[in-house]
Amino acid sequence: MNVLELKDLTKIYSKGDNEVRALDGVSMDVEPGEFLAVVGPSGSGKTTLLNIIGCLDKPSSGRVVYEGADLGSATQQQLSDYRKDRISFIFQSYNLIPVLTVVENVELPLVIEKRRDKAAVRAKALEMLAAVGLEGKANRFPRELSGGQEQRVAIARALVKDPSVVLADEPTANLDSRTAEEIVDLMKSINATRGATFVFSTHDKLVMQHARRVVTIRDGRLVADERS
């Protein structure tokens, strides 16, 4: 079964009398364990697509089906719950919580899920930190890390709850090319070892080369879908 099915998605933003068609009839399926890049120029609709896939936004029309469940008629609360249970995010600016230590940041999704077993939560977070190569930085604060290390923490945070889908909006845009490649390698290796589905947007050709599937969006339309 597909982990995700998008059917004829349209997203229209109204600005005064003008309508902006951010997505225009996008349809695609995503299989479990895919490592998929969404590419396209700025303003093409990549972020809108990721927001809708991430249940952060609702389409104007069309359907979003997660593991067979149609979320088209879901309320905001149901979307929030779905997000909490099944989807994780990696952000361009890492967006770690500055007052929490590295390990506490990684624990955050489990804490939001209100998991009671503190020892198990800590163990899981440390396991994820080890998986991203930051086992020695658990008690540091984000400000004490480099950009690449912060993004590794963000990846650990995204994976700690074993999500069905990890969404990453331009995860390497703030990193130098070497670190960007390291991060993509890390994501790819986690994708391979843990089977988590990755959907990420990028401008970076180098990063694109690592994707096993590249979907190109232009003016809100899906114009290419290539598998390597």
Added chain:
Amino acid sequence: MGALWKIAARNVLRHKRRTVITGVVMSVGIGLFIMMDSVLVGMDRITLDNMIDYTESVAKVRTPEYLSNQLGTPLDYGVPDPEAAMRAIMAADGRITAVAPRARFVANVSNYEDSLPVVATAVDPELDARVFKLPEAVVSGSWLSAAEPGDVVIGSGLAEELGVEVGDYLVVSASTVYENVNADEYRVGGVVFTPMPYINDSGLFMAYGDADELLGTDGFASELVVAAARAPSLDATLDDADGIAARAGAALPGLRVDSITELAKDYLAMRAMKSKFSYMIILVVLLIAAVGIVNTILMSVYARIREIGVLRAYGMSPKDIRRLFTLEGLMVGAVGSLGGVLLGALMDWYFVEVGMSIGAVIGSIDMGGLPLTGTLYGEWNPATMVVGFAFGLVVAFVAARIPAKRAARLEVTDALRFV
């Protein structure tokens, strides 16, 4: 909830300056409220103590008929068989330490040139000294003594007005029970300066024997005055007085026993107004603090919009976002309120232990006849501290809810896009 506490606490500590400024404003407000309450209670205490010690006593026993006619200070309607009534009062309540008879009458006093009207009081010098502190207020000469008939004690202002000193003679004239006017010559045996302005300005005391001779009475007691052991606080004093009056009243059928609560009811009504005024002050100060809290939390929300977006993206509910920022406000409020209680306690300590000379503060300003002189001591009032702390928390809670609600309403996508 534990994670919310952790994030909230660390954010409060992260912006120390902001937290400290808001906390200090709250602390000063609450501290001032606690101190003001302590001083006001102290003022009430000193005022009521002076009333109890110099004019009213803890409770007064009079006949209902005398009370109806008391403005004319009649020589009728006195307490029947005062000796028996005094014994009954002493037996009525263990807290009562003394009872004394008094007879009040209006007289004229003359230095042979000028004459002035006075409120004269006939007293049993020995018993009266057990109820009132007049002997301690004698600034020259001595208090009355049954062994020295013919002496009077007058207020210091009256002595000055008449230009007399201890040892000088005065003529006192008054209406008698026979409805004529009698006059006699008395030596000024002592001059008193009390915290009660009207005693100083027009008070005259003479022993019962002299008063009986002047007025044609025979131990007439317009009132019996009652003394009791000192209670530790003003409220306890008032409660004790009410209890004593109730018991004495039950033991004295046909007589009316009024406690200091009734005797000083005008002052106590004014006290309630003062209390409202002090609450108004804390309200204004805390409103200023509330604006500070709204501002602090709003700044916190504004600085952390993307953080809110992340928390929401990971599934934190708007309710928990609201809780998070409300908690932050409450923490600032708790720190401010706690600081306020400590500051208030420190200022209370000073006023309770060291006190403040009223003369040094207000000089010789007339306080509208209020018996407010001497050293003003504050009173500990734990209830006020609890009220101040709780009020601070409530203000912080209400103030934090406004920006917290705003944070909870943010759209996740807008929050994540926020730069």
